[in-house]
Amino acid sequence: MQKLIVFFLLFFSLSTQAQEFIIKGKIIDLENRGIQNASVSLINENGDYLEYDFTDENGNYSIAFQNPKSLTITIEISCLGYGKISKIVSNSSQSENFILEKKAQILQEVIIESSKKVRVEQDTTTIKVASFGNKTEQTIEDVLKKIPGIVVLKDGTIKAHGVSIDKLLVEGEDMFDKNYKLLSKNLDAKVLESIQIIDNFEDNPILKKLNKSEKVALNLKLVKGKKNIWFGNVTLGSGVVSENRWKESLNLGLIRKKIKLFYLADYNNLGEKATDIVATDIHESNIFSEDRLEFKAKSLFQINNNEVALFSKTQSVFNNAFLNTLSFATKRKDNLSLRGVVYLAQDRQNQNSFSETRYNLEDNPISFTVNNFYNNRKTVASTEIELKYYPNDKNYVTNLFIYKINPNVTNSDLFFNLDEINQLLKNKNYTFYNHFNHTLQLSENKILNSYVYFGNDEIRENVNVLSPLLNDFLNVSARDVIRQRAHNNLFYIGDKTKLLTKFSNIDVTNSVQFEFSKEEFNNSFVVNTHSFPNYENFSNLKQLKFLFDNAIRYNFSKKIDFTALVSLQYINFESNNVTSSIFLVNPTLSLNIKKTGFGNFKLSYSENNTLPEINQLTTNFQLIDYRSFAKGTRYENPLKNTVATLNYSIYLDEKRFSVNSALSYIKSKSILNTESIITNDFNFSNLRQTLGGDNYNFSFSFVNYVRKLKLASKIENIQNWNSSPVNVNATEFTNSENYSNKIKYSVTSYFKKAINFDSGFSYNYTQSVFENIKTTNVTKDIFLDVNYTISKTILAECNSAIYFINQQNYSFNNIIINYNPVESKFSYRLVFNNILNENKFTLITLNNFTFYQSTVELVPRYLLCAVKYRF
Missing domain, CATH: 2.170.130.10 (TonB-dependent receptor, plug domain)
Structure with a gap:
């Protein structure tokens, strides 16, 4: 507590000593009209840029800058189509207006720049x-x-x-x-x-x-x-060889000063998923900017589709996708704008797979096979309206409203070893969010931001399971259908008000946040009319939060700053009618060095104390798939981890050179861990609070363009080490260690010739050690994409990839012919997919004590002809 007091004393003493200067004014032309997007730069006696701004639509600018050592500074004004002017002024707060004259002679400069x-x-x-x-x-x-x-x-x-x-x-x-x-x-x-x-x-x-x-x-x-x-354009495509395929789409756009509009529609069965495009789980907390908080209710039952992440979806996913979206943005007045998005996304997926699972548990491995016939019908529809109001240069108001509906029906017929099992999941999801922001400039160096948010996310699940193994375990008739009904609902409302203060070289944020949330996580479990209370839960969670975030950023210069944040949280936590009062302290420190000749560096350290979620606090077992039961735990103590990261990057876009690397370490001090009992037919798992493990992650990417060779090469490497305690069919936890290494190299040509290529390879290595059993897996692939300009109107592509997996090779080869007639609004495209007709693929994955091998069907060979009309 003494450290906190010292911190706040230092915090406010620095604040009171800080100082800044403001220069503002207006840029107009000879006809007294404000000039928009004029560049206003402040330069010291050494010719170094101090700060800059661009004028708004009325020609106004305002620049807050640190106290320079020189007594005078230069204001430089420039704008495309006008002559550049400059003026020397003193380094004190004042108002400076300028008049720019049109200058046609700069046309030559514009042409040079645009090339x-x-x-x-x-x-x-x-x-x-x-x-x-x-x-x-x-x-x-x-x-x-x-x-x-x-x-x-x-x-x-x-x-x-x-x-x-x-x-x-x-x-x-x-x-x-x-x-x-x-x-x-x-x-x-x-x-x-x-x-x-x-x-x-x-x-x-x-x-x-x-x-x-x-x-x-x-x-x-x-x-x-x-x-x-x-x-816009219209595309019509149809398969003409082997299995029928189709692709239809429509693009429509309008760009005007007062309104911008896009209508996009697509219907295809080439593997891409429409619902995957939609953003979910948005949670943004910005120290010195606006926040956005959207929370989701927890789902209960899951059915696996066994997709292969290694391949593109056009190679391995059988899906009919439909997307229909309309977006518009309009200015009703100069200071009032409206944006809206309406979309409907639907997927109809049919996926077949065969998998083998083996649990490596000492001398008694458990294994089983699953032959799965998966069918899914998923829809996401949403309306999004955003209002932005800028009444004057001191007030800015926005309101964003989102409403979604997400029905989902999944059916899975499978053979577990030799037993026939059926799962049917009907899921209905209703969501709305509202975000209101009001930003007020109190003075030249103070801004008050008020953020009011609320939302509700509701999930209704109906599950029917027909499984002779599960029925035998429950001691009911083999043909009885097990019915599980779940109603999971989350409502929350909150307000976060933050005061941002800027001084000479110090930025300060003080925020107060209030949030109330109420969650329900309930399910019933019935066979015929008989219920099973041991597999039912009626959990509730109420949280009343008061958060006080105080941050200070000290700017040593324009390129170096140091930020310290302390988040104080008081939470009234009521779980299943048991109430706890919890006080959490989460500090964050970061050093940021950017835009130097050597690149950008960022070093950060944070301690995170969090609370368990409602699905982790269930009191009874719940059925989460046809063979798995899961149970939560009671709240004991906050969950804790420590995170340290080091980032380095440099981007020289003009030279097409970049380096991006990151090293992170996560120490889990207190986690909710899983105790598992695995039998030949079922998995039972329950949560228990334990010490955590360690996680190290390193990533590196390097891009370099060799001008003489007209080649750009890219090297990527991602490595991860982690250790964590695991308890499976045992009385105590045993440490599990995992390691993965991914290396990828690619090279792209930019020849001014008829032929160009994009080629590379990747190497993936995974290793798992558990109970002295070491398992490894290696996959490799090589790809080559070549495009050849046959004539001014015909362009050919050849895409090839070879995968080396489990001592087997898989080869994918596509040929695409593009025909673009000169001065024609029509273009034509011929896609010959999977020429060698690879039809099945087997992949092995490792995770702790689990060996998992999956075989999936691949999209068969087809020829797609498409015509596009642009207008």
Whole structure:
């Protein structure tokens, strides 16, 4: 407690000593009209930039800057189409207005700049996509995968400069918010001219005045001629050889000053899933910016689809996908805007697989086989409305409302060894969230942000299980159907108010948060009319939270800062009518060094104390699949872990050179661990609070472009070591150790010739040691993608990949022919998929004491013909 008192005394003493200066004003033309997006820069006597800002739509700017050592500074004003001017002023708070004259002579400079493939201007990196593509790209996502500084993960998440993007903008407008994959996976690549990577992105104009944001956004710049007119395309595709396939899509867009609109629709059975595009589990807590908190109710019963993550979904997933989405953004007034998204995503998946599981438990291994016929019908429909109001330069108000419905029906017919079992799950999910933010500038160096949020997530599950093994265990008739009904509901409401204060070289945040949540996690378990209370739960959890977060960021310079955060939490925790009063302290320290000649460094340390979730506090066993029962535990003490991370990155986009590495260590001091009893037919597991283990993770990626060879190479490495206590069919916990190592190398050519390629290999090694039993597994693959320009109108692609797994080889080969007639709105595409007709695949995975081998069917050979009309 004494340390906390010392911390706060130091905190406020530094705050009172800090100082800053403000320069603000207006930039107008000779006709007294405000000039938007004019660059206003402050430069000291040595020629170093102190701070900068861009004028708003009325020509206003405001710059808060640290007290410079020099007595005078220079204000430099520049804007495209106007002459550059500068003025020397004293380093005190004042108002400075400027008049810019149009200057046609700068046209030559603009032409020179626009010819650059990559152009860096302060926090914005502009990349011309034509310089990095090969005209085979179909969607925005295909283009982004080839842009330096941008990485697209397997699930479609986009990272830029090593950070997951906050938004994907279109001509500066946010259209899809967190559901940006709806846009990136569907919008036609041909409409894109350039990509802008925006570092230090801040969407809130009030916070932007004081905040040094760490967010990153992408802005899509469309080709000329797409403004003020309707544009888009229609695609019709059908399979003509072997199993029938189809692909139909529609893109429709309108970009105007007052309204932007996109309508995207897609229907295909090529393996991609429409519902996977939708964002879930959004939980953002930003110290110096806005927060966003969305919580989900816990589901109970799970049915595995046995998909293979190693392959692309077009190779191994049998699914009919339908997507229909409409997004619009409009300005009702200059200071009032409205954004809306409506989407409907549906998947119809049929997946067959065969698996073998073996538990390596001393001298008595347990093994079984499962032949699974999986059928799933999933729908996600949502409406999202966001209002933004900017009445004056001191107030900014936003309100975001989201409503979702998510019905899901899954049927699984399987053979467990020789026993026939059926599982039928009907799941209905209803969700709504509301986020209200009001940001008020109290003074030149103080901002008050009030965030009010509430939501409700409800899940209703109906499960029918027909299993002779389960019926025999329950001592009921072999043909009786077991029915489990679950109703899981979460309601929460909260308010978080934070005061942000900026001084000369210190940023301070003090926040107070109140949150109330109420959860229910209930299920019944019935055979005919007879209930089984030992497998029923009626759990409830109420939490009343008061959180006090106090953070200080000391800016040694524009490139070096140190942040200290202390989060104090008082929680009234009522679980199953047992109440506890809990006080938690979570400190965080971080040192950030960025934009130096040697790159960016970040060192952080945090201690995290959390509480168990409601599904971990059940008092009885519950059926979670056809052969598994799980039970929670009573609350004892908070769960604790310590996290230390070291990050290093450097991005030289103009040279197409980058390094991104991270080293992290997690020490789990107190966790909820699983005690398991495994028999030939069933698994029983219950939670118990124990000491945790250690986890080390190292990742490294290196990209380098050799200008003379016109080749870009990329090396990636991810290694993970972890140890944790495990208890299986034993009276005490035994340590389990796991290690994985993934190495990937790829090379891409950028020849100014008819042929180019993208090639590489990967090596994956996993190892598990448990009870002196060591198991290992190795997989390798090689890929080669070649594109060849046959003529000005015909482009051919050949995609090949070979997988070396379990002493077996699997080869996938695709050929794609693109025909684009000159000056025609029509284009044609011929896709010959899986030429060698690989039909089955077997994969081995290891986890602690478990050996799991799965064999899945693969999408058979097909030929798809598609025609696209662009307008």
